[in-house]
Amino acid sequence: MDQVPEILREVAEQAIIPRFRALSGGDVSEKSPGELVTVADREAEALIAPRLRALLDVPVVGEEASSDAPGLRAALHDTAWLVDPLDGTSNFIAGIPDFAVMAALVRNGRTVAGWILRPMLDGARLTGWRMYAAELGGGAWRDGERLWREPARPPLxxxxxxxxxxxxxxxxxxxxxxxxxxxxxxxxxxxxxxxxxxxxxxxxxxxxxxxxxxxxxxxxxxxxxxxxxxxxxxxxxxxxxxxxxxxxxxxxxxxxxxxxxxx
Missing domain, CATH: 3.40.190.80 (D-Maltodextrin-Binding Protein; domain 2)
Structure with a gap:
């Protein structure tokens, strides 16, 4: 649980943040009709996947790898890592800071741990991170502090x-x-x-x-x-x-x- 956030943060600093509001025309392509991908998506996933396997040697089901090989998703019936190297790609391309780096661990078909890393940006300048993490039966956390959502009151x-x-x-x-x-x-x-x-x-x-x-x-x-x-x-x-x-x-x-x- 403690090592995954550092992996996501280091890869984001290396492959994603330097390209925010700095993409060139050749950095963006269409992987399927209406679905865009950037060099940041692909490079980040290629860096995250082997580091997760070094923690736990099970298949890594990444968004970009699965786009090329849909059969990878069969591993999710058992035990596997899940990786979304750049969630909110269209926002990233548009220069909107609403994007995230995400990972999860699946065991026996159930999500048992998950991480969502949000960069905090001032323009294109990184000012910090916000990390959300959850463990099945172990609670939810934001930047190391326990999260508990109080019930909502209508109208919602x-x-x-x-x-x-x-x-x-x-x-x-x-x-x-x-x-x-x-x-x-x-x-x-x-x-x-x-x-x-x-x-x-x-x-x-x-x-x-x-x-x-x-x-x-x-x-x-x-x-x-x-x-x-x-x-x-x-x-x-x-x-x-x-x-x-x-x-x-x-x-x-x-x-x-x-x-x-x-x-």
Missing amino acids: SGAALTRFFDPQARARLTAAQVHFRRLTPGAKCAGVDYPRVVDGEQDFVLFHRTLPWDHAPGTLLVSEAGGMAARPGGAAYRPAEESVGLLAAADAASWKRVAALVF
């Missing part, structure tokens, strides 16, 4: 990344908006939106697409901080499960209240 405020919503999901969300105090598109970065729930900045976050590297760290963080993160039917999130729909909320009552409106 939240975020929904609607980019991947189907028409039915969009219609349900549109009808539900009148019941919320505030509903935003979110940060377009799971590594920002999950911490906003545990920090009390929003009461819930709703996703449609649920790729494992995006959601394994954040769902564990919310759950270990006293919240609830689950599929539409209430089942816990499992990284190997290929399904749609995921809601994380400050507490179980808030989760049920929002789920009844949007699912």
Whole structure:
């Protein structure tokens, strides 16, 4: 638990931060229709993966490696590392500091540890870091201090990344908006939106697409901080499960209240 944050921080300082607001045209490419990747994503993952395997020699399921070899995700049914080397790539490309570096450890198909590293930036100058960590049954932490999210009070405020919503999901969300105090598109970065729930900045976050590297760290963080993160039917999130729909909320009552409106 103590060594992973240092790995993420060192790699971010080496491969990601120097390129923030300094990308050239050749540093950005399209890995699939509408999905962009940068040299920072690829280099960071290539540096993180072997260092995690040196801690625990199990497969590393990285976002970029899995893009080239989807079969890697089969390891998530057993024991594996998960790596999102640069969550919020579109924000990074646009010069918006809402991005994160994330990792998780999966055992027997369950997320047992997760880390979300957020750089603190003043312009393009790094001023510090914010590290979120969670361990199954061991709690959630922000910069070494224990996190506990108090239950939310209605009307609730939240975020929904609607980019991947189907028409039915969009219609349900549109009808539900009148019941919320505030509903935003979110940060377009799971590594920002999950911490906003545990920090009390929003009461819930709703996703449609649920790729494992995006959601394994954040769902564990919310759950270990006293919240609830689950599929539409209430089942816990499992990284190997290929399904749609995921809601994380400050507490179980808030989760049920929002789920009844949007699912």
